[in-house]
Structures are given as C-alpha cells and as structure tokens.
Amino acid sequence: MPSPESLPAVLLGLALVCPAMTEAQGLELGQVLIGAEDQSDEDQVIEAAKARLAQVPGGTNMVDLRRPLQGRVASNQDVLAYQPGIYAQSAGNEGVKISIRGSGINRAPGAHASGLYTMLDGLPLTGPGGTPYELLEPLWLEHVEVLRGANGFDRGALALGGAIDYVSHTGYDSPLLQVRYATGSHGYLQRQVSSGQVLGDFDYYVAMTEANADGYQDHTASESQGVIANFGYRLNSDLETRFYLRHRQTDNELAGRVTKHSIEHDPRAANPTYVARDDRRDEPGSTFIGNKTTWYIDDDSSIQTGLVYHDYPMDLSEGPNRLKVAYTDVSGTFDYKRRDTLWGLQSQSTLGLRVTRHLPNAGASEFVRIPSANTAGYAPGTLIRNFTYQGSDTVLHVGNDLEIADDLWLTTGLAALYTRRESDVTYPQEGGKTSLHDWDYASRVGMRYQLAPDLQLFGNLSRSVEAPHPWSLIYSSNIRFPAGSGVATGAQRDPVKLQNQTATTLEIGGRGDSTLGQWSLAWYYAQVRHELLSVLPDASATTPYELNASPTVHQGVEASLLSPLWSPDDGGQLSLRQSYTFSDFHYRDDDRFGDNRLPGLPMHYYHGELRYDWPQGFFAAFNTQWVSTVAVDYANSYYTDPYAIFGATLGYNAPKGDWQTWLDLRNLTDKHYAATVTPGYDDKGLDAARSTPGEGMAMYVGVSWSLL
Known part of the structure; x- marks a missing residue:
C-alpha cells in the first residue's frame, strides 16, 4: 500500500485517467420510484436520490447510511467520512466541525456551524443563528444528500459551502421492529429501538435513541436521549402529506483547547481552566416539528409546501459566567417544479421561496x-446582562x-435574498443596539454534457451570499461597559455592524465509471x-470573535x-474506496498578513479503505x-503536525438482512x-492552547436485529 504521503497523488492520478459515468437522468415529479422489480423500497429511494444528484452540474455526495452503520456511527464525523470535499472532525463529542470549500472555516467544535444550509427531510434546520447540532442523530437517517457550493441553489442554499439534507427513514423503507446496540472504549454506549410500516395509505416511522460516553479526553463526558417520528398519508393519487417530529436532549462536558505539547505528551488531559470552572453545554431539549405536503398537479408539474417550528434552548456554563439562551425559529417553504418543451427542447424549471425567522x-x-x-x-x-x-x-x-443540444444541458438560476440581523443589550440600560437589513442576490450558470453513457462533464459559475449571525454582533464587539458599571464592567x-460575506466561484469537473471504478x-x-x-482573542476565551476579513481566495480539488x-468465482469482492480533498485558502494581499494561509483546516485530507466481502455475508476492511x-494562527507562526491513523472493521451481514454484527477498531x-483547531490572531511562534486532541486507540462492537 502507498505511503501516507503519496496517497493523495495516487488517487488524483487514477481519477484523471478514468473515463466517467452518470446516474440515471430525469426529473422526479411523480411519487413513483422507478427501479428493478427485485429492488427493496430502500434501494429505490437511494437510486432516486442518486438520479437527482446526477442532474446537478457540479460536485455532490450521496451517503447511503447502510454502509457507515456497519461500524460505529456516533456523530457526523462517522456519517461524512470518505466523502470528497467535506471536512468533518469531532473533538471527542458530537459537536463536529464541518466545512465544505472552507465554509465556516474557523468555527469551534460544537458552535452553530456557518457556511452551510442544513435540512432535515428537505425542511430548513439552518436559521439566522446558524445550525445547531443537537437534532443530527445519525441513527435516524436513511441517507444524506450533499450539494457542494452553488450546487445547492435549487434547495435555496446560497452560502459558500452549499447544502446538506439529512433524510430520515419512513414506513416504506424501515423494518417493523429494529433493535441496535453498540458499546466500546471510553465508556461508549449506544442503544436504539425503532419501528415502521405501511398501513394502506398511511405509514409511520418512530425511533428512540440513547447514548452516553465518558469521552477520550478528560472532562468530555456526554449523554443524549431522543425520539423521532414521522407520519405520512396519501390523501389521493395526487396529494400526500407527512408530519415530522424530532426531540433530543444532550449534555456535553467541555475540555477546552490545549497546546501541541499537551497533545503529544498527555493527549487525554483537559485544559485546567475549563476543568476548574466545570464548563459544560447543556441542551434542555431541542424540538423540531414540521410538515411537508406535495400536490402532483399533473405528470409534468408539482407544488410542495413546508412548515417548521424549531425550538432549541441552551444552558451554557462556559467561562466565568452562565448563559441561558432561548432560540425559536419558524420556517416556511414553497417549491414549484415543472417540465416543459421549449422550441422542441426539454426544459425543467423550479421556483422556490424559503422564509426563516427567529421568534421574539x-x-x-x-x-x-x-x-x-x-x-x-x-x-x-x-x-450581568x-x-x-x-434575525x-x-x-x-x-x-x-434546458437541453440545448443532445445530452447538453444549460443550467441557470437567480435568487434574491433579504436578511435581518439585530442584537440589543436590554440590561444594563446603557447597552446599545445594532440593526442590519440587507438585500442581496445570488446567481449561477452551469452546463453538463453527457459525453457518453458512462461519462459526464460539468462546470458552473456562481455568486454566493452569507449573512453574519445575530449573536456574533454582540460577541464580536470591542465596546465594553466601563469601570463603575457594576457587575457588567468589562462585558x-x-x-458591532458586520457585512454579508459574498463569493464568486468557478467550478469544473466530471464523474463517471471505468474499469478502474466509479469516480x-x-x-x-x-x-x-x-x-x-472567527478568531480567539486570547487562549482563555470561550467564544471566538467573528469579523469581516480583507479579500480571500478559496480554491481546491475534490476527488473520489x-x-x-x-471478484473471485465464489462471489466475493475486493474493493478500494478513496477520497481526497485539496484545500488552498489564503488572503489576497492583506495589509497585515499578505498572502498567508487561512488557519483552521488542512491543505490535504485523505480517506482510504480496502475491503473484502465474502458471499456468506462476512466482511473485513482496513x-x-x-x-x-x-496553521493555528492568522500570522502562520505555528502549525500542527501532520498525521496518519489506521483502523480496521470486521463484521457479518446476514443474507436475509435481518441482523448484523461488527467490530470497529x-x-x-x-x-x-490534533483533530481540530480554533485559531488565534498572532501567537508569535508560541505553542498556544488552540487545538483539541483526536481520539486515541479504541475498540467498538455492535449488533442490530430486525423483524422484517
């Protein structure tokens, strides 16, 4: 096997010489999923999702959860592994730092992520305050669709990173009863029981999940409990509706960031200041209630509406103070799709409206x-305040x-965006208020060409927009209560006022199949x-400042x-899957930092897995x-060390699909x-406490059983 240093070059070389393929084409307007007669309902849902993504003239990812579930799935880090263009790393708990094309590059793990529009079953989860992670329970998912960059445009995603849609099970693709149990190192324990079925025109899915862990690092214990349910009903052949409910509670201890020296010599040690204060993040209970109704007007057009109520309070013990936060969002969506023939050419059109706002x-x-x-x-x-x-x-x-020639499609789009951001210090009375109201726009033009049945080329040019968080207006302020303000002194x-982040992005690529594989x-x-x-003002700070930067460049390569x-005669198969992400993010002639790299993310990020599947259901993977x-600061004065880690998985999938077991090393x-970095401004070459350690050697074992 190639050395770790040569793996990215090997992958990129293979991808460049491969021919390409695309998935099935077509606009999914009807409720009928087309597939082979012997396909399961879950197979048909997955194939339909792949077909949708194949119509996008740019980079996308499709995660079928049946593969990750053949090992430990504790967080988004496990869900999004082996996906090109996606950086997802955990700091020991479920607060995962996720970045696509440098989106939210310097968010601390566990913070409300930026730069991505996140959906649950096509309904908005992301609000003006960002994307809380509490409801992203991976065991509830059937698959995940990722549309990188401007490729999430038709989902209403205008931010730099694009869109992620976490799609849960329904009664059509879940067993009548399923039980899953997993346990392992560092006190890890995860349990779930679920049920789903179809009863005439009605179907349901419900699951209850519980997990807890001591954590690899000291003071990173966590626990969670949650329930998900959705209920669908087909009123007639043209009208269907589905109601969604998610509720989940989490409690995570916080270990803080540590130095590289600490990671090298005592990786399980927490930041002593955090331990002394007993810092923790308690979510009293996040609740998501939604409805999605679809009207199939005819064979060529449909209307889908959505409505969401999302309540996610927080009780934060971070730093010397206790912060009790109330958040409630309400969202509405409207999407109209139709298929036409214009001047003898096929045309597929979308019109969408998305509104999300904080309640008072x-x-x-x-x-x-x-x-x-x-x-x-x-x-x-x-x-205090x-x-x-x-917002x-x-x-x-x-x-x-628009199909402008045989197998050549032109994609166009235009969006208008109105954002409101306000923050008001109502106590003490001397506090100030900032109110921002902005109109902006986003656009894209793209092309995809089906050069051959197994080769698709694409390209697009787009403009993206992202507004700041309302909470960053106050936390980024350097205007503080003066001495003599009592308990509020220094707060x-x-x-402050912040501007919308905008970007103009060019993307070129392809996808396909060849004798060397799908790429x-x-x-x-x-x-x-x-x-x-974002930047930590000092090593003891808990909340980073968020400020507008001078012009920057984000460029990269995403390959899989x-x-x-x-494939021996007995029906077994040896396969190799690889993903590589190259990320070059830097300033453009900044007055202070010149062309320095932006800190917080690696330039090279590679995943690889060699796996053998026996026809009897056994599998082994390395x-x-x-x-x-x-880089750990904007001055690029200090860096983490590169690393390569290795693992193995052994397991068995019963041929009937009713049970499986696995061992994940x-x-x-x-x-x-260092798994994640929360950067400082200029550490002057010193080893400051900026990093969180990755998990050490660990072993996990699990089993699931289904009543089909």
Missing part, C-alpha cells in the same frame, strides 16, 4: 457563575435546466469578499474513486486517514494528533 423570545441572560476579574465580589446567580438575538432570512429563487456593551473529480476557485472569519479490484499540517497505532 430569541435572546440570552448572562449570570455570575464563579468569582472572576469581571464579577469579583458578586454572588453566583447575579444578573440581558440581550436579544433577532430572518428570506430567499426567492428561480432556476431552469460587551454595543453590538468524481471537481476543481473550484472562489474569490471571497468580506469573509466572516471506488474501485472493484478482484482503513486509513491522512491529514496535513494546519480505531487508531490502531494510538497516534497523538
């Missing part, structure tokens, strides 16, 4: 938790796919203005290859992950490495 209760109260420099002499529980977060996003988008007083390859180049970048290497250095060499 969105805000926070900050209390004294322990004595500190700001609040010395005040008893715990003393009120009250402040509000208010709304309204997106109107129109798109069209941020007046919210995808995309190159992109984005010029970003007013990029929203799935190769069938050997995997590796290779990551290059990461991780970090076999017990490598000490």
Whole structure:
C-alpha cells in the first residue's frame, strides 16, 4: 500500500485517467420510484436520490447510511467520512466541525456551524443563528444528500459551502421492529429501538435513541436521549402529506483547547481552566416539528409546501459566567417544479421561496457563575446582562435546466435574498443596539454534457451570499461597559455592524465509471469578499470573535474513486474506496498578513479503505486517514503536525438482512494528533492552547436485529 504521503497523488492520478459515468437522468415529479422489480423500497429511494444528484452540474455526495452503520456511527464525523470535499472532525463529542470549500472555516467544535444550509427531510434546520447540532442523530437517517457550493441553489442554499439534507427513514423503507446496540472504549454506549410500516395509505416511522460516553479526553463526558417520528398519508393519487417530529436532549462536558505539547505528551488531559470552572453545554431539549405536503398537479408539474417550528434552548456554563439562551425559529417553504418543451427542447424549471425567522423570545441572560476579574465580589446567580438575538432570512429563487443540444444541458438560476440581523443589550440600560437589513442576490450558470453513457462533464459559475449571525454582533464587539458599571464592567456593551460575506466561484469537473471504478473529480476557485472569519482573542476565551476579513481566495480539488479490484468465482469482492480533498485558502494581499494561509483546516485530507466481502455475508476492511499540517494562527507562526491513523472493521451481514454484527477498531497505532483547531490572531511562534486532541486507540462492537 502507498505511503501516507503519496496517497493523495495516487488517487488524483487514477481519477484523471478514468473515463466517467452518470446516474440515471430525469426529473422526479411523480411519487413513483422507478427501479428493478427485485429492488427493496430502500434501494429505490437511494437510486432516486442518486438520479437527482446526477442532474446537478457540479460536485455532490450521496451517503447511503447502510454502509457507515456497519461500524460505529456516533456523530457526523462517522456519517461524512470518505466523502470528497467535506471536512468533518469531532473533538471527542458530537459537536463536529464541518466545512465544505472552507465554509465556516474557523468555527469551534460544537458552535452553530456557518457556511452551510442544513435540512432535515428537505425542511430548513439552518436559521439566522446558524445550525445547531443537537437534532443530527445519525441513527435516524436513511441517507444524506450533499450539494457542494452553488450546487445547492435549487434547495435555496446560497452560502459558500452549499447544502446538506439529512433524510430520515419512513414506513416504506424501515423494518417493523429494529433493535441496535453498540458499546466500546471510553465508556461508549449506544442503544436504539425503532419501528415502521405501511398501513394502506398511511405509514409511520418512530425511533428512540440513547447514548452516553465518558469521552477520550478528560472532562468530555456526554449523554443524549431522543425520539423521532414521522407520519405520512396519501390523501389521493395526487396529494400526500407527512408530519415530522424530532426531540433530543444532550449534555456535553467541555475540555477546552490545549497546546501541541499537551497533545503529544498527555493527549487525554483537559485544559485546567475549563476543568476548574466545570464548563459544560447543556441542551434542555431541542424540538423540531414540521410538515411537508406535495400536490402532483399533473405528470409534468408539482407544488410542495413546508412548515417548521424549531425550538432549541441552551444552558451554557462556559467561562466565568452562565448563559441561558432561548432560540425559536419558524420556517416556511414553497417549491414549484415543472417540465416543459421549449422550441422542441426539454426544459425543467423550479421556483422556490424559503422564509426563516427567529421568534421574539430569541435572546440570552448572562449570570455570575464563579468569582472572576469581571464579577469579583458578586454572588453566583447575579444578573450581568440581558440581550436579544433577532434575525430572518428570506430567499426567492428561480432556476431552469434546458437541453440545448443532445445530452447538453444549460443550467441557470437567480435568487434574491433579504436578511435581518439585530442584537440589543436590554440590561444594563446603557447597552446599545445594532440593526442590519440587507438585500442581496445570488446567481449561477452551469452546463453538463453527457459525453457518453458512462461519462459526464460539468462546470458552473456562481455568486454566493452569507449573512453574519445575530449573536456574533454582540460577541464580536470591542465596546465594553466601563469601570463603575457594576457587575457588567468589562462585558460587551454595543453590538458591532458586520457585512454579508459574498463569493464568486468557478467550478469544473466530471464523474463517471471505468474499469478502474466509479469516480468524481471537481476543481473550484472562489474569490471571497468580506469573509466572516472567527478568531480567539486570547487562549482563555470561550467564544471566538467573528469579523469581516480583507479579500480571500478559496480554491481546491475534490476527488473520489471506488474501485472493484478482484471478484473471485465464489462471489466475493475486493474493493478500494478513496477520497481526497485539496484545500488552498489564503488572503489576497492583506495589509497585515499578505498572502498567508487561512488557519483552521488542512491543505490535504485523505480517506482510504480496502475491503473484502465474502458471499456468506462476512466482511473485513482496513482503513486509513491522512491529514496535513494546519496553521493555528492568522500570522502562520505555528502549525500542527501532520498525521496518519489506521483502523480496521470486521463484521457479518446476514443474507436475509435481518441482523448484523461488527467490530470497529480505531487508531490502531494510538497516534497523538490534533483533530481540530480554533485559531488565534498572532501567537508569535508560541505553542498556544488552540487545538483539541483526536481520539486515541479504541475498540467498538455492535449488533442490530430486525423483524422484517
């Protein structure tokens, strides 16, 4: 097997010499899923999703959860592994840092992620305040669709990173009863029971999940409990509706960031300051209630409407203070699709409207938790500040796919975006208020060419827009209450004003199949203005500042290859899957930092897995992950070390599909490495506490059983 240093070059070389393929074509307007007679309902849903993504003139990912579930699936890091163009790393709990094409590049793990529009079953999860992670329970998912960059345009995604849609099971693709149990290192325990079935025109799916872990690093214990349910009903052949419910509670201890020296010599040690304060993030219970109704007007047109209520309060013990946050969003969506023939050419059009807004209760109260420099002499529980977060996003988008020649499609789109961001310090009375109201636009033009049945080429040019979070207006402020302001002395007083981040992106690539396997390859180049970048003001800070940067560049290569290497006569198969992401993010002639790399993400990120499947249902796999250095400050004065980690998986899938078991071995060499970085401004070459350690050597075992 190639050395870790040569793996990205091997993958890229293979991808460049492969011919390409695309999935089945067509616009899915009707409710009938076309597939082979012997396909299961789940197979048909997966194939229909692949067909939709194949019509996108750019980079996409399709994650069938049946593959990740043949091992430990504890968070988004496990769900999004082996996916080109997606960086997903956990700091020991389910708060995963996710970035696509540098989106939200410097978000701390566990924060409300930026730069991506996230959906649950096609309904908005992302709001003006970002994307909370509490409802992203991986065991509830059937598959995940990722549309990188401008390729999420028809979903109403206008941010740099694109869109992710987490699609849950329904009664049509789930067993009547399923039980899953997993346990392993560092006190890990995960349990789920679920049920789903179809009863005439009605179907349902319901699951209850519970998990807890001590955590690899000290002071990273976590626990969660949740329930999901959805109920669908076909009123007639042209009208169907589905109701969705998710509720989940989480409680995560926080270990804070540590130095590279600490990771090398004592990787399980937490930041002593965080331990002394007993920092933790408690989610009293996030609730998501939604409905999606579809009317198939005729064979060529449909209307789909959605409505969502999302309540996600937080009780944060971070730093010397306690912060109780109230968040409630309400969202509405409208999507009209139709298929026409224009001048003898096939045409597929979309019209969509998405509105998400905070309800009036969105805000926070900050209390004294322990004595500190700001609040010395005040008893715990003393009120420091009250402040509000208010915001709304309204997106109107129109798109069209036009076949201008045989197998050559022109894609166009235009969107209008209205954003409102407000933050108001209501106590003490001397506090200030900032209110931002902005109109902006996004556009795209793209082409895809079906050069051969197994070769598709594509390209697109787009403009993206992302507004700041309402909460960042106050946390990024350097205007503080002066001495003599009592308990509020030193706290941020007046919210700042921030501009929308915009970017112009060019993407070129292709996808296909050949004797070497199924592959995808995309190159992109984005010029970003007013990029929203976060920075820790000092090593003891818990919340990064978010500010507009001078012009930056995001460019990279995203490649994947799935190769069938050997198929003996007995029906077994040896296969190799690989993904490689090259990311070059840097300033453009910044007055302070010149052309420095943007910190927080690696330039090279590789996953590979060699797997053999026996016809009886047994399988064995060996995997590796290779990551290059990461700058830990904007001055590029200090870097993490590169690392390569290795793992293995053994398991058995019963031929009837009614039960499976697996053993998942991780970090076999017990490598000490930094999994994520939350950058500082200029560390002047010193080893500051900026990193969170990755998990050491671990073993997990699991079993699931289904009543089919």
